[in-house]
Amino acid sequence: MSFVGLALAYLRRRWGQALLSVVVGALGIAAVATAMVGFDALPRAARQAWGGVDLVVGSKGSALDLVLCCALHVADPRGLVSTKTAMAAVHSPMVRAAAPIALGDNVRGWRIVGTTPALLQIYHARFAQGGPWTGKLQAVAGAIAARTLGLKPGDTFVGAHGLAGDGELHEHFPYTVVGILQPTGSVLDRLVLTDIDTVRYVHVEQARIEKEERGSTDEDEGPARFPDAATAIVAAYRVPTAALLMQRRIDASDGLSAANPSLEIARLLGYARPVTVAVAAFGLLLAAIAAAGAAVGLLATMTARTKDLALLRVLGARRFDLATVALSEAAVIGAAALVLGGLLAVALLALARDALAERTGLLLQPEVGLFDAGMVIGGTVLVTLLAAAVPALRALHADIEELLQS
Structure with missing residues (x-):
């Protein structure tokens, strides 16, 4: 041996x-x-999750909360901003694309995000089936959301109030799926997109219906009081030097704050x-x-x-x-x-x-x-x-x- x-x-x-x-x-x-x-x-x-988003602009408050809510979509919204005012703040030759996002509804726990087609440019998204929305109550599903929810072009679904998945259904406002996105590896794969006017329309009309039926409403009446309301603006830079100028300029304005996803996540990981x-x-x-x-x-x-x-x-x-x-x-x-x-x-x-x-x-x-x-x-x-x-x-x-x- x-x-x-x-x-x-x-x-x-x-x-x-x-x-x-x-x-x-x-x-x-x-x-x-x-x-x-x-x-x-x-x-x-x-x-990878925040994709091409270089800047998030929202109401005054924590920059980290703004990133978690509107870039990574893992936190709740904290307030509203005027789309016109916020879009004007990010307007610059240094910005490649900017899009408003409006949160507040979900479909079986998957966020419905009201926005504009510019959001697809920010994430460099392509369609696997169908195409973009062209009117109200039309939706485009991200790859993971579509697979999990079993959605395909021509299907319909009903959204629910809130982001938790157990809110009151908007039964009077069914969405029609018009497109499915290719996988991007970003948070876009987990979202259901629609026109931002659709989100405002659903909330305003749902509040009106509830008031007619019972004299009160559980809906957020922000869109009714704030016709061009948005949760935030997300933007992608054309040149890296924009990161040195844009955030400081926006933070100096009244009612708006800006957040850099890369900086805020690095700071969060530093805490961890x-x-x-x-x-x-x-x-x-x-x-x-x-x-x-x-x-x-x-x-x-x-x-x-x-x-x-x-x-x-x-x-x-x-x-x-x-x-x-x-x-x-x-x-x-x-x-x-x-x-x-x-x-x-x-x-x-x-x-x-x-x-x-x-x-x-x-x-x-x-x-x-x-x-x-x-x-x-x-x-x-x-x-x-x-x-x-x-x-x-x-x-x-x-x-x-x-x-x-x-």
Whole structure:
């Protein structure tokens, strides 16, 4: 039997302790790998989600809220602006395209966004079926929304008040689907688009009907009081230098604030970085615990195998051969922990991807770079060597006479 085979035989004899070291080590590796890869993939997912939107203009308030609501579509609206005033504020030769958006309705939880065809230019959207709306109560569905809702050109649906999916239905105002968009990889895939005048019309008419029927209304009467109301204006720059001038100029105006999606998401991820560091530190702690457990286990087994080591030395084994047994046992534990930890990391990232896509629409696409893989593998090798160092050194310096006497 080879010395590596002998190490495997010893591991089988103490499989419980070896398994515990493998599991703890795998949890540490999974935590570190998930934190490294996930934190790197999240900014890419956010950039892909907001697509070509470089600027969001809305009512005064938090710039981050404005981005989350109107660029990523994961938060609720906070107020209305005048379309005429806001569009005038973003009018500039430096702006490639700008479009108003009006929020407030949904179809089975998928947002209905009132806008203009300029929004399709911002996202560089193309049609898979049909074409753009040409009148009121016509809708264009994003790729994911259309697939999930089972929509195709010619189908009809009824919107509901609010963004939560359980609001009062606008039964008197059915929409007709006139187009389906090709996938863009952005938040546009999860939206149902219609003409902005349709959203205003539905809200105004629904409020009128409710007042006639019961003397009151649950509808937001903003559109009636504010005929050109919009939730925000989204815009795409023609030149990068616009980012240095546009936001400052708009923030200085009365009643309007501007937000840069790239800047605000970077700031949000900066707030989340301590959490990522904490997860990675916890993973390193688990890896250290696993290494300590493996080292103690190896040292204990080497001590218990004094007679075995003595017999091997009598049979001609060198000191290095005895150290090879300890190194081989640690290597097997480290390799098993690395494989299991990698599988756990893949599973965790898959769960995070699905949960994030369902709740926010962000499409997490983890990419393992050579640097990240090298860090994880190199760290595992280093921890394995440290775990085997004491038992291996003890075996190297063991004298045959001491072994025989013990």
